[in-house]
Amino acid sequence: MNAKSKLIFLILCAAGAVTFITLFVLNADIAVFDPKGWVAGEQRDLMRTAVLLMLVVVVPVLILAFTFAWKYRAGNAKAKYAPDLDHNTKVTLAQWGIPILVICVLAVVTWNATHALDPSKPLLRQGSGGRALTIQVVALRWKWLFIYPEQNIATVNFVQFPERTPISFELTADAPMNSFWIPQLGGQMYAMEGMVTKLHLMADAPGEFAGSSAEISGKGFAGMKFIAKASSQEYFDAWVASVKQSGQTLDLNAYNELAKPSENNLPTFYASAAENLRDMIVMKFMPPKSEMQVMEH
Template identity: 40%
Template sequence: MYGFIRRSVQWMALLFCGLSTTGCSSNVLVFHPAGPVSRIEEHLIIMSIILVTIVVVPVILLLWYIVRTFRDTPNNPAPYEPEWSESRVLESIWWGIPIIIVAVLGFFTVKDTFALTRPPEKVTNPLTILVTSLDWKWMFQYPGQQVATVNYCEIPASRPVQFVLTSNAPMNSFWVPELGGQEYTMPGMAMRLWLQADQPGIYYGHGANFSGKGFAHMQFNVHAVKQTQFDAWVKHLKRTAPPLTMDGYHGLVRPSVVGQMSFSSYPPTIFRDMIMQEGGMYMKRDMTILGTAD
């Protein structure tokens, strides 16, 4: 039954995209969850659509019935009651049902939202990745491995990843639709986002907040691989990629569009220094957010 409802909601979403805009892809990524976080969020989306439909559809049908029944036409048999003012039954229905729907939706939204502030699965060795949105590119730093990348991210499959997000440019929004919901990147802030990929694969990510003329180029891929492949990738970068120097970092900060880049090392304090120079609202309270678990 749930599978039928899920497919029905997907088709309704595709139909809405087709009717509302020509730029909406036929492959709605949020309805193709590839991890525990995105599955929870997909369930919330479907539940929200169903609950809203419970209200919207009867209201539309009732509107059609009222207009058709009480329209001003000759010999209309509908009762004419100019002194009618209220109905406790109707008042209870159109106030009671929305209150129940909002309460149900609010309960599950709060429950799942707070659950997603923790790793999607209990593990002792999550991977921490520091993410910085720049103009117009994404930089990923691995504090446990001391390597860095630009415009692509490598993660082990079936292992929770804690993304710690900030910005050294206008505010943006980090989003990998198949793995989970978006989280904002803001100067002076260090925001957490837990994601996990169930299977190896390449997952599309992009900035979901308009940030100027290069916004369309703020795309990246998340490569989920087996743990052994991830370890081999780190060793390969250590041997072959150039180091990221402070001069190189300052060059990345300047507005520009670049392709994928890899670095065998980076100045270890640039992420913390960048946040602190903008105020460091979270860093002053919780310096352990940078964790170095490998």
């Protein structure tokens, strides 16, 4: 195979790889590219914009790499030979100017998006269905506990909320640090012992969305998944009423049993939860000993 054939082969391989990756991304069932909420949609657009801006630098570099390899090959007698060339103002300006310009544009875009999509900032979006719904989230080993303080119910590995309603997730952990993530609604947020972090999301339409842990946290990590369901306000109210009829209650003794490590837990529903349960979980890591720490002993 001569030099020209090798170059053509490499170009075809590169083009084939790019085509394959493009088709895979466009057709694969990738949650972050199928947003169902405003936050996730804005994050997807930011990723696309960032990649396109970076391609402004990457694509010319790849083209020039093949071009120079072909033009200045050993067998090309027509190529200009200039061993003493050590500076070219135009080339230098292009080499530095274009990347700097791209970085400046990317910095402005990222700065604005980062502040607009601050996960701790409440969502005030036109067309939302009502005031924010607060859901307290506790990362356990290896399951997710959801507490609805206003409705006084709790669930495990299942969370439901009304569509077009801002959701304020308040995250903490009673286990090693974890990461709460619903890819189709927004980015992830860490849940840590002894503190509360906030994540504000909203679903644009009814549907079920896969949620999971985005932080490796032990042998049960792979099964630490949950279902996030958006529904109409009427259906949500009916669901809350049905949970209140479930019969199970999440008092402190029941919570201590629930907090024990377990894997691949099915959704569980509690008609009521101990008062200020989330706050007691947070305070158990603070001196002096809380009521929950005393009960554990």
